[in-house]
Amino acid sequence: xxxxVALYGILTSLALIFGYIESLFSLSFIAPGxxxxxxxxxxxxxxxFKDFKGALLVNITRILLSALLFSTPFSLVFSLTAGIISVxxxxxxSGIKSVSVVGFSIAGAAVHNLVQLTVASLIFxxxxxxxxxxxxxxxxxxxxxIGALSLIxxxxxx
Numbered sequence: 152x153x154x155x156v157a158l159y160g161i162l163t164s165l166a167l168i169f170g171y172i173e174s175l176f177s178l179s180f181i182a183p184g185x186x187x188x189x190x191x192x193x194x195x196x197x198x199x200f201k202d203f204k205g206a207l208l209v210n211i212t213r214i215l216l217s218a219l220l221f222s223t224p225f226s227l228v229f230s231l232t233a234g235i236i237s238v239x240x241x242x243x244x245s246g247i248k249s250v251s252v253v254g255f256s257i258a259g260a261a262v263h264n265l266v267q268l269t270v271a272s273l274i275f276x277x278x279x280x281x282x283x284x285x286x287x288x289x290x291x292x293x294x295x296x297i298g299a300l301s302l303i304x305x306x307x308x309x
Contacts (some may be wrong), residue, residue, distance in 0.1 A: 159209055166193040166213040167220075174221055178289070185289045188260055188297045190217075194238055195256055195301040196308070198245040206242075210234050233266040252305065256298025260290035 170190035178185040190213060197206035214234045218227035237259040244255035264286035271279040 155205075159205055159212075162193050162197070162205075163209050163212045163216070166190045166209060167216055169193070170213060170217045171221060181285055181289065185286065186293070188256075188263075188293045191237075191256075191259065191263075192297050192301045192304070195241075195252060195259075195298065196305055198238075198241055198255070199252055199301065199305040201245075203238075203242045207235065207238050210238050229267045229270050232270055233263040236266045237263040251298070252302040253295055253298035256301060257291055257294035260294030260297070261287060264290050 167190070169192065173187050173189045176187070178187070191210075193213070194206040194210045197203075197209060211231070211234065214227070214230045218224060218230065222230075240262045241255045241259040244250045244258055245252075250258075264283075268279055268283060268286065
């Protein structure tokens, strides 16, 4: 048990560092909220190892700490809901043999963006849906890249 807690602590720290590095390279000139998703690679790896609870726990902890350290409580609403739902959606996809890490990474990125748009539309109105094409293209690109990198790392660790 202590070994698992230590591992989750290390992985949360790694995801937090990745999230901070990611925040240094803003892509908001494309559309608000677009990120590379590097921090999500940690949850992807845990899903590759069939550790859904760990992926969810590490992702939630990372999002909470990131909000406390680097952003606002307001952004926590967007990140937390999207982070939880995207991991929940990726879990069953990660168990399907015909869906690769790249595939469930892209799906997770797309769901993350859709959930954030849904929350934003509840707060700001329907106009935010105009960002949908930009966010889905970014989910395809960033989800694909992060998924491919996670697959390489998974194969090396395994």
